[in-house]
Amino acid sequence: MSLLAGTMLASVLSAGTALSADQKPDFVSGGVLKICTSGEFPPMEYYENPGDKDLVGFEIDVMDAIAKRWGAKAEYVVGDFKGLLPSLDSKRCDLVASGIMITPARLEKYDGIPYFGSHVVLVTAASDTETKVPADVSGKIMAIEAGTTYEKTVADLNAELEAAGKEPIQAQTYPSASGVIEQILVGRATATITQDTTAAYRMLQVPGRLAIPYTYEESENYGIYLRKSDSDRQMLKEAIEALQASGEMKAFLKKWNLPETSTDVSHDVN
Numbered sequence: 001m002s003l004l005a006g007t008m009l010a011s012v013l014s015a016g017t018a019l020s021a022d023q024k025p026d027f028v029s030g031g032v033l034k035i036c037t038s039g040e041f042p043p044m045e046y047y048e049n050p051g052d053k054d055l056v057g058f059e060i061d062v063m064d065a066i067a068k069r070w071g072a073k074a075e076y077v078v079g080d081f082k083g084l085l086p087s088l089d090s091k092r093c094d095l096v097a098s099g100i101m102i103t104p105a106r107l108e109k110y111d112g113i114p115y116f117g118s119h120v121v122l123v124t125a126a127s128d129t130e131t132k133v134p135a136d137v138s139g140k141i142m143a144i145e146a147g148t149t150y151e152k153t154v155a156d157l158n159a160e161l162e163a164a165g166k167e168p169i170q171a172q173t174y175p176s177a178s179g180v181i182e183q184i185l186v187g188r189a190t191a192t193i194t195q196d197t198t199a200a201y202r203m204l205q206v207p208g209r210l211a212i213p214y215t216y217e218e219s220e221n222y223g224i225y226l227r228k229s230d231s232d233r234q235m236l237k238e239a240i241e242a243l244q245a246s247g248e249m250k251a252f253l254k255k256w257n258l259p260e261t262s263t264d265v266s267h268d269v270n
Contacts, residue, residue: 024070025232027094033067033074036093038081040176042201043256044099044222045076058256059097059222062115065248066239080175082147085110088227095226095236099195101149102223107269111233114221115240117265120153122214123199124191125184131191132213135160139167143180143189146173149220150193185209195220197258221265237267 027033037045037055045057055076067074077093084096088110100106102114124131131137138161144150151173158168172189174180181202183189196215203210224240226232243249249263 023235024072025094025226025229025235027232028067028070028072031072033063033070033072033095034077034093035063035074036077036079036084036087036096037098038084038176039076039078039098040081040178041099041198042177043197043258045097058252058258059099061252061255062240062243062249063095063097063224065243065252066236069239069242080147081145085225088225095224097224099197099222100225102221102269103149106225109228110225111228112223112225112269113233113237113240113267114223114265114269115244115267116222116262117219118195118197118222118262119219120150120193120216121196121199121212122191122216123181123184123194123202124211124213125187126209126211128190128211128213134191134193134214135166137169137191139169140190141170141172141183141188143183143192144171144173145177145180145194146175153193181210200257240267 037059039045039047039055041057041059043057044059045055047054048056055078060074060076064074077087079087081098081100084098084100085106087093088096096110102112106112122131122134134157142154144154151171154169154171158171161168172183174183177194177198180189180192180194184192185206196212199210199212203212224236226236240249244263250260253260253262
C-alpha cells in the first residue's frame with residue numbers, strides 16, 4: 001500500500017510539474033493567438049510583395065515562435081498603427097506587436113514587455129548636404145508616421161526652435177512608414193525621424209538615395225503589449241526569455257540582418 005501510495009503521489013507531482021511547464025494565457029486556450037499589427041514596418045513585419053496574404057519579418061518570426069510555445073497558431077489582425085492598442089480594449093486581438101515603443105504613458109493602461117533595443121535616426125535624401133542635425137529642418141517639412149512617438153519628438157524640437165527664435169518644423173503625418181519615406185524620395189519632405197531598423201531596410205530598397213546624417217544617442221525599446229494581467233505578463237516574459245536563451249531570437253536577428261545585440265535588453269519595465 002505504501003509503495004502504491006508513493007507511486008500515486010509521484011504521478012500527481014509529475015503531472016503538476018508538466019502542467020506548470022505548459023502554462024499559457026487563457027486567451028490562447030482556443031489554439032489561436034491573435035496579434036494586432038500594422039504590417040507596415042519592415043523588417044519587423046510587412047508584406048514582401050503586393051497582393052501577398054501572409055506577413056513576413058523579424059517580429060512575425062518571434063510571434064509565430066511564441067504562439068508555437070503556447071501550442072497555438074498566430075493569427076494577425078492588420079490595421080492602422082494608431083488603432084492597434086485600442087484594439088486590445090475591444091478584444092480584437094490578444095497582443096500588439098508592431099515595432100511599438102514601450103512608454104510610461106502606454107504602460108498606464110496596458111502591460112508591455114520590452115525585448116528589442118533600437119535607436120532613432122534622422123533620414124534625409126542622399127543628395128541633401130545641408131541637413132546634418134534635426135534643428136536644420138527648421139522652417140521645412142518633416143514627414144512623420146501618424147500615431148508614433150516621433151510626433152512628440154518633433155513637438156519638443158519645435159518648442160526649442162521657437163524659444164531660440166527660429167521657425168518651427170512643419171510636421172506632416174502619414175498613415176504608414178512607407179508613405180513617409182516616399183515623401184522624401186519625391187522631394188515633398190526634407191526629412192523624417194524613424195528607427196534605425198526601418199531606415200536600414202529602406203536604404204537597401206533604394207540604394208544611394210537615402211542617408212542617415214544624425215543618430216539620436218538614446219536607445220529605445222520595442223515591446224509587445226497586452227491587456228493588464230500580472231499572470232499573462234509573466235507568461236509572455238518567460239516565453240520571450242526562453243526564445244532568447246534557446247538561441248532562436250539570435251537566429252531571427254541574423255536572418256533579417258539586424259544587429260546581433262538588439263535583443264540583449266531587460267524584459268522588465270522598472
